[in-house]
Amino acid sequence: MVDGTVFSAASSLTTLLPNQTPASASQPLDSIFHSSSSSSSPFLGSRSIVSFGGVQGGKGCNESFFLPYDDNGDEDTDEYFHQPEKKRRLSVEQVQFLEKSFDEENKLEPERKIRLAKELGLQPRQVAIWFQNRRARWKTKQMEKDYDSLHACYNDLKASYDDLLREKDKLQAEVAKLSEKVLEREKLEEGKFYRAETKEFQEPLQKSMIDSASEGEGSKVDISSAKSDMFDSSESPRYTDGVHSALLETGDSSYVFEPDQSDMSQDEGDNLSKTLLPHYMFPKLEDVGYSDQPHNSCDFGFPEEEDQAIWSWSY
DNA sequence: TTGTGTTTTATTGCCTCC
DNA sequence: GGAGGCAATAAAACACAA
Numbered sequence: 001m002v003d004g005t006v007f008s009a010a011s012s013l014t015t016l017l018p019n020q021t022p023a024s025a026s027q028p029l030d031s032i033f034h035s036s037s038s039s040s041s042p043f044l045g046s047r048s049i050v051s052f053g054g055v056q057g058g059k060g061c062n063e064s065f066f067l068p069y070d071d072n073g074d075e076d077t078d079e080y081f082h083q084p085e086k087k088r089r090l091s092v093e094q095v096q097f098l099e100k101s102f103d104e105e106n107k108l109e110p111e112r113k114i115r116l117a118k119e120l121g122l123q124p125r126q127v128a129i130w131f132q133n134r135r136a137r138w139k140t141k142q143m144e145k146d147y148d149s150l151h152a153c154y155n156d157l158k159a160s161y162d163d164l165l166r167e168k169d170k171l172q173a174e175v176a177k178l179s180e181k182v183l184e185r186e187k188l189e190e191g192k193f194y195r196a197e198t199k200e201f202q203e204p205l206q207k208s209m210i211d212s213a214s215e216g217e218g219s220k221v222d223i224s225s226a227k228s229d230m231f232d233s234s235e236s237p238r239y240t241d242g243v244h245s246a247l248l249e250t251g252d253s254s255y256v257f258e259p260d261q262s263d264m265s266q267d268e269g270d271n272l273s274k275t276l277l278p279h280y281m282f283p284k285l286e287d288v289g290y291s292d293q294p295h296n297s298c299d300f301g302f303p304e305e306e307d308q309a310i311w312s313w314s315y
Numbered sequence: 316t317t318g319t320g321t322t323t324t325a326t327t328g329c330c331t332c333c
Numbered sequence: 334g335g336a337g338g339c340a341a342t343a344a345a346a347c348a349c350a351a
Binding site: 316317318319320321322323324326327328329330331332333 | 335340342344346348
């Protein structure tokens, strides 16, 4: 690239003169450009580029940039600003000045732009461009800051969510353990209940049957079988229906059965315990967050949408 | 010295506002 | 419709390692 090559040459030249004042630094360059512009050198198109020594790398003071950019007809200034358009870096002082101005207000009104341009010896357009680029840099930095704080926030939330999850598991295990205990205890209680009820129901009935047998000759009741039936009936005091009564009357002992806990199905056991125990002692899996069904108040998990909203928000 | 990555300056095209 | 802002991009300027 021709311009780049040319510029490198100019840049190298100015690098050799790092402490020169801009005015003195520009002189050799001026000679280069003057000679080049007057020759057929490929140096300078309308957009040829050059670096002014004092500006290079922002090192060294470039006082000329603080001259009015186009106001006094000064020959040097005029010459400087009538160079073909050149891309050059601003001096440290210029940048500091602009930074300070930017800190005060990052938008640039026309009057301010003109004033800054005059104070810095720049084209108003350069000032505008600098503010434009500075705003872009500021925005990028701001986004980085926002990202950092959001990421920290995310980490905090995730940590507390994990804590809650662990606590939920722990509580769930505890509930399961207690439920088991309650079931066992319930079975024991059931046995006691059965025996007590049998005794309570059997004695009066037995007595009444004996009484009625002794009252009438026509009575064919076999006391022994009645006793057996009564024992049977004690399985449930609710057996006051006709069928059971008929069985009692016919003395059919084939219906007699021993009360057997093993006859109680698991469902019955469940139903019983659920009848006797509060609902919260038997949480369903889906109630404690193992289902995508609508959650009830026992749900310690996050609603699905919230989960997605939180965890899909990744970087 | 040179290659390469980053920063800075400047342009372009589009959009919004007055 | 012109001025100004912004995003995307180009390209110079710069830093730095090999």
